[in-house]
Amino acid sequence: MEITHYVLDGHEVREAPLREWVSFFENTDARRVALDVIDNTSISTVFIGVDETQLFETMIFGGGYPDLCWRYDTWDEAMEGHRDIVARLLVGLPPRK
Numbered sequence: 001m002e003i004t005h006y007v008l009d010g011h012e013v014r015e016a017p018l019r020e021w022v023s024f025f026e027n028t029d030a031r032r033v034a035l036d037v038i039d040n041t042s043i044s045t046v047f048i049g050v051d052e053t054q055l056f057e058t059m060i061f062g063g064g065y066p067d068l069c070w071r072y073d074t075w076d077e078a079m080e081g082h083r084d085i086v087a088r089l090l091v092g093l094p095p096r097k
Contacts, residue, residue: 004051011075013047013055021049033075034082038089039063045082047075058082060095068095 005021006013008030016024025031033045033056041063048057054071056078070085072078085095 006049006051006055008047008049008075013074025049033078036082036086038086041065041089043082043085043089045078047078058085060085063089065095068097070097 005016005018007016007021007024008014031047031049033047034043035045036043042061043058044061045056045058048055054073056072056075058070058072058078058081060068070081072081088095
């Protein structure tokens, strides 16, 4: 099975050869879409960049929400999902799965 690699040009995803993908991930912080911390809970959304069902991922660390993960196809969908999770946590609601 061949793995497809992707990098970001701004907020746009494009396919890239392995060497460029490695360089992108070693030399940039551009893969971070958003990071928010609420009390002891971190909400992190990042660009994954490998052939997955979706190329962006949000995870929650701490706060009693183990193993929750959301995946998205685009930067804009990832930002929208991240903001929704943060907004719900800020008012005491659990994130939607």
